[in-house]
Amino acid sequence: MNELFLSLLLILIGGLLPLLLSRRFNAMKMFSILFICAGCILGLFPVAKGFFSGSKLTFEVDIYQYFSISLQMDGLSAFFLFPILLITILGAIYSFHYMNKPEKAFKTAVSYLFFSLLTISMVCVVLANNLFTFALAWEIMSLSSFFLVIYDYEKEIVRKAGYYYFVFTQVGALIIFASFGILFTFTGNLGFSSIHIIPENIKLLVFIMLFIGFGSKAGIFPVHFWLPHAHPAAPSHVSAIMSGIMIKMGIYGIIRFYILLGSSAIIIGQIVLAFGVITGIYGIVQALGQNNIKRLLAYSSVENIGIILIGLGTGMIGISLKQPLLAALGFSGALLHLLNHSIFKTLLFMGAGAVIQKTGIETIDQLGGLLKRMKVTGITFLIGSLAISGLPPFNGFVGEFLIYYAGFIGISFMEQSFIPSYFIILSLALIGGLALACFTRVIGIVFLGEPRTKNAEIAKEGGKSMLIPMAILSAACLFIGVLPGLFIRMAVTASKSIMVVPEDIMLSNVIKISSNITFAALLLFGVVALVFLLRTFAYKNKTITKSSTWGCGFTKPTPRMQYTGVSFAAMILDFFKPLAPAKIDHPVISGHFPKPTYYHSKITDIAETNVLKRVVKPILVVFDKLRWIQHGDIHLYIGYILFAIIILLLFI
Amino acid sequence: MSSFILLAITILLAPFYAAVIQKVKAFFGGKKGPPLLINYFTLIKLFKKGSVYSESTTFIFKLSPIITISVSLIVLLFLPIAGSQPIFSFQGDVIFLLYLFGLSRFFTILAGLDTASPFEGMGTAREAFFSILAELTLFTILILFYLISNKLSLFAYFGKGQSIALWQTIGTPLILVILALYIVTLTENCRVPVDDPATHLELTMIHEVMILDHSGPDLALLELGAQLKLIFYSSLIACLICPFHLGSLLANTAAYLLILLGIYGMIGITESVIARYKMTKTPKFILFSFALALFATVVILEFPS
Numbered sequence: 001m002n003e004l005f006l007s008l009l010l011i012l013i014g015g016l017l018p019l020l021l022s023r024r025f026n027a028m029k030m031f032s033i034l035f036i037c038a039g040c041i042l043g044l045f046p047v048a049k050g051f052f053s054g055s056k057l058t059f060e061v062d063i064y065q066y067f068s069i070s071l072q073m074d075g076l077s078a079f080f081l082f083p084i085l086l087i088t089i090l091g092a093i094y095s096f097h098y099m100n101k102p103e104k105a106f107k108t109a110v111s112y113l114f115f116s117l118l119t120i121s122m123v124c125v126v127l128a129n130n131l132f133t134f135a136l137a138w139e140i141m142s143l144s145s146f147f148l149v150i151y152d153y154e155k156e157i158v159r160k161a162g163y164y165y166f167v168f169t170q171v172g173a174l175i176i177f178a179s180f181g182i183l184f185t186f187t188g189n190l191g192f193s194s195i196h197i198i199p200e201n202i203k204l205l206v207f208i209m210l211f212i213g214f215g216s217k218a219g220i221f222p223v224h225f226w227l228p229h230a231h232p233a234a235p236s237h238v239s240a241i242m243s244g245i246m247i248k249m250g251i252y253g254i255i256r257f258y259i260l261l262g263s264s265a266i267i268i269g270q271i272v273l274a275f276g277v278i279t280g281i282y283g284i285v286q287a288l289g290q291n292n293i294k295r296l297l298a299y300s301s302v303e304n305i306g307i308i309l310i311g312l313g314t315g316m317i318g319i320s321l322k323q324p325l326l327a328a329l330g331f332s333g334a335l336l337h338l339l340n341h342s343i344f345k346t347l348l349f350m351g352a353g354a355v356i357q358k359t360g361i362e363t364i365d366q367l368g369g370l371l372k373r374m375k376v377t378g379i380t381f382l383i384g385s386l387a388i389s390g391l392p393p394f395n396g397f398v399g400e401f402l403i404y405y406a407g408f409i410g411i412s413f414m415e416q417s418f419i420p421s422y423f424i425i426l427s428l429a430l431i432g433g434l435a436l437a438c439f440t441r442v443i444g445i446v447f448l449g450e451p452r453t454k455n456a457e458i459a460k461e462g463g464k465s466m467l468i469p470m471a472i473l474s475a476a477c478l479f480i481g482v483l484p485g486l487f488i489r490m491a492v493t494a495s496k497s498i499m500v501v502p503e504d505i506m507l508s509n510v511i512k513i514s515s516n517i518t519f520a521a522l523l524l525f526g527v528v529a530l531v532f533l534l535r536t537f538a539y540k541n542k543t544i545t546k547s548s549t550w551g552c553g554f555t556k557p558t559p560r561m562q563y564t565g566v567s568f569a570a571m572i573l574d575f576f577k578p579l580a581p582a583k584i585d586h587p588v589i590s591g592h593f594p595k596p597t598y599y600h601s602k603i604t605d606i607a608e609t610n611v612l613k614r615v616v617k618p619i620l621v622v623f624d625k626l627r628w629i630q631h632g633d634i635h636l637y638i639g640y641i642l643f644a645i646i647i648l649l650l651f652i
Numbered sequence: 653m654s655s656f657i658l659l660a661i662t663i664l665l666a667p668f669y670a671a672v673i674q675k676v677k678a679f680f681g682g683k684k685g686p687p688l689l690i691n692y693f694t695l696i697k698l699f700k701k702g703s704v705y706s707e708s709t710t711f712i713f714k715l716s717p718i719i720t721i722s723v724s725l726i727v728l729l730f731l732p733i734a735g736s737q738p739i740f741s742f743q744g745d746v747i748f749l750l751y752l753f754g755l756s757r758f759f760t761i762l763a764g765l766d767t768a769s770p771f772e773g774m775g776t777a778r779e780a781f782f783s784i785l786a787e788l789t790l791f792t793i794l795i796l797f798y799l800i801s802n803k804l805s806l807f808a809y810f811g812k813g814q815s816i817a818l819w820q821t822i823g824t825p826l827i828l829v830i831l832a833l834y835i836v837t838l839t840e841n842c843r844v845p846v847d848d849p850a851t852h853l854e855l856t857m858i859h860e861v862m863i864l865d866h867s868g869p870d871l872a873l874l875e876l877g878a879q880l881k882l883i884f885y886s887s888l889i890a891c892l893i894c895p896f897h898l899g900s901l902l903a904n905t906a907a908y909l910l911i912l913l914g915i916y917g918m919i920g921i922t923e924s925v926i927a928r929y930k931m932t933k934t935p936k937f938i939l940f941s942f943a944l945a946l947f948a949t950v951v952i953l954e955f956p957s
Contacts, residue, residue, distance in 0.1 A: 512743065571931075
């Protein structure tokens with residue numbers, strides 16, 4: 001544990017140092033990044049050692065009589081620590097060229113402080129071993145990420161996004177802490193170890209409350225809609241960290257408290273699975289309708305949280321049915337997808353950040369042709385898109401394959417799990433197809449074709465420190481996709497914290513699955529290479545001419561005539577209208593001499609509109625009526641206090 | 653060894669079978685039609701030519717034909733042709749194969765958007781949409797197959813000693829599956845009534861418009877890839893219709909080729925007697941196949957053999 005503390009200390013120094021060095025912009029960034037990276041790398045050693053040897057690290061200190069800080073690292077926490085530390089390193093490196101405004105030096109310094117605090121608090125969340133430590137780390141995480149989001153607080157839209165995020169994260173925390181209160185009344189202490197003794201029906205209540213609270217962090221439908229506000233507002237490396245790892249802390253919370261509650265009621269698994277299906281499909285349909293590239297990626301995170309929940313739900317159902325193989329495949333599929341998502345989502349946010357930095361445009365339909373101008377960004381973004389669509393031979397396929405496999409195995413236990421299996425498989429298929437449409441749309445409109453605006457035309461490649469992390473991440477996507485053995489084993493090891501994994505059947509299955517995937521990937525490479533050779537041969541001594549795109553006889557095509565992202569998605573969105581209703585503003589063209597017209601379309605988030613209308617508004621109306629209590633007269637306020645004390649004296 | 657020969661035969665005959673459709677359509681139209689070897693002539697002609705590339709395109713445009721044909725070839729490697737042992741097979745290969753088709757679609761769509769042509773954009777949008785719906789049917793069929801066989805590989809479904817075929821005990825609901833798979837075949841291979849391979853340069857098409865800018869050997873690879881994909885789907889239907897254990901390899905092969913001829917003839921007849929549906933109607937047509945597959949699943953769930 002001491003090594004881990006040293007690494008956290010280094011990360012903290014990396015956060016504090018810029019405050020002193022803010023006069024020298026580049027040195028400040030350099031030192032900060034160096035310390036943060038050194039801390040993360042140092043932290044990786046004890047994590048890896050603990051994870052692979054299967055030993056538990058613990059640490060405990062009392063600060064007051066009642067509160068104690070207690071940390072413990074088991075397999076599950078170690079599994080989460082890998083992406084936290086690794087992605088933070090890459091995010092920090094990326095920030096070197098991304099944070100390129102020397103005139104905002106002090107703001108940048110503060111941003112680095114909160115960046116390091118966010119990392120430390122996330123490490124503490126997964127290490128926390130009692131309710132107090134967990135709550136403390138959770139709050140620091142929420143607040144530091146809030147300050148990271150409002151980096152550009154001068155802009156009104158950023159402040160609004162920050163407000164959204166703040167409300168969500170605090171209301172979520174409130175529900176989590178309320179459930180901690182319930183736990184405390186039953187167990188009488190703040191420790192994790194006695195949680196499982198509470199009665200079964202209370203367990204269900206606590207789990208549902210925690211699911212809502214953690215869900216608001218993870219981005220589960222219908223409490224997801226801070227993501228599409230906060231991600232576009234935050235700097236790109238912050239969105240990458242938040243989407244790549246911070247929202248996974250919600251998933252961590254769900255898994256951790258599922259273990260601690262130790263309930264095997266099948267309803268829990270069914271709830272998680274049902275919300276997974278809804279969140280997954282809803283997220284990707286919304287993503288397809290977005291026109292802001294970072295909003296799109298935010299909704300795609302919602303979708304991937306859905307896939308992770310589908311895997312978790314499968315695992316939980318497996319535990320309830322006492323089917324270890326089903327459970328182990330479900331959990332390890334979910335965990336592996338979580339790891340994968342932290343890789344490719346970070347990559348995609350970094351790519352989007354590079355595009356936005358170099359063009360100043362966030363709207364997909366104003367970009368185009370960037371692959372020619374930003375080669376590395378384009379190719380890494382392409383790899384990230386292939387991976388996130390779950391296509392072989394990239395890592396997204398591996399996690400989804402495990403969950404599919406679990407779904408099919410579930411069919412065998414027909415009476416209890418045919419319907420869940422059916423939903424698992426079909427929702428994954430639907431999500432896969434929609435993700436493919438969504439990400440071909442992004443690549444096709446942003447990186448291919450002709451530039452639609454001047455800014456897109458003059459775009460240049462981003463700085464080296466931005467490209468290197470993206471290259472590393474895309475290499476990781478390919479590596480896990482081709483050689484998933486180690487990573488599947490890691491996910492299985494982590495699932496051991498959740499359940500007893502029967503070694504024999506699991507091991508043989510893991511070896512079989514991973515070797516099959518490796519074989520399939522190599523086969524794909526082999527055949528593609530062969531065809532490539534044949535094609536080269538076929539093109540030997542041939543005349544290759546360049547010409548403009550065939551416009552069916554039309555000789556003066558302009559970039560404005562290209563298909564746009566809106567039109568690409570129109571048909572699919574029309575089909576999924578109930579999930580993503582479009583607000584279209586388009587005056588009808590009529591008369592012999594029609595006036596100039598325009599076309600505005602916006603996809604509305606049904607969760608957002610309904611929550612605002614049906615929950616927030618009534619609450620505001622009620623509180624408006626109570627405003628008279630807060631009148632500003634100090635005498636009466638003292639009276640309130642006196643009154644409260646008298647009431648308390650009567651009861652206690 | 654016999655698997656390799658069968659694979660070679662299948663690949664070599666794919667262009668021939670595609671011509672059968674054209675011949676049937678010509679017959680219904682009262683025309684003589686092109687010779688049965690027309691597709692070979694076309695492929696050879698295309699391979700001899702050079703290429704014209706649009707200035708808008710990038711390397712993705714050239715990568716797309718390679719991926720398309722590679723995927724079609726790999727998929728055939730896993731197919732138990734005429735009930736023989738496929739060259740490769742593993743537990744879960746069906747999921748891999750369906751996702752491979754996804755990979756090839758990904759690149760076809762990107763190549764279409766790469767040209768900056770509005771026509772190709774239109775085609776890609778449709779391709780992306782319809783395949784989502786077709787995939788639902790395919791996975792429902794996989795669930796049904798898993799219910800029957802407890803396996804996840806094509807060889808387990810259609811190989812030696814197979815349990816899934818029309819004239820097994822489980823047979824009757826498979827009529828629905830065959831129909832569903834037939835609709836998916838028409839969708840995924842861009843045939844009438846979803847898409848019309850005969851129309852060129854019109855706003856009504858999907859596949860043909862996406863490959864509008866490809867030329868020369870690239871186009872040949874795409875065409876061949878499409879023909880191989882069609883023969884893959886048709887072979888699946890053939891396997892469902894008839895279990896190929898007639899004793900000798902020769903009899904199996906003959907039965908397989910004959911049934912394929914029948915299926916291609918059927919596609920030709922379908923194309924001759926119905927017109928392409930309106931684009932807004934197509935999703936309903938594809939979802940009809942989903943409903944069929946779902947119904948078959950329910951029947952098998954209630955009356956397991």
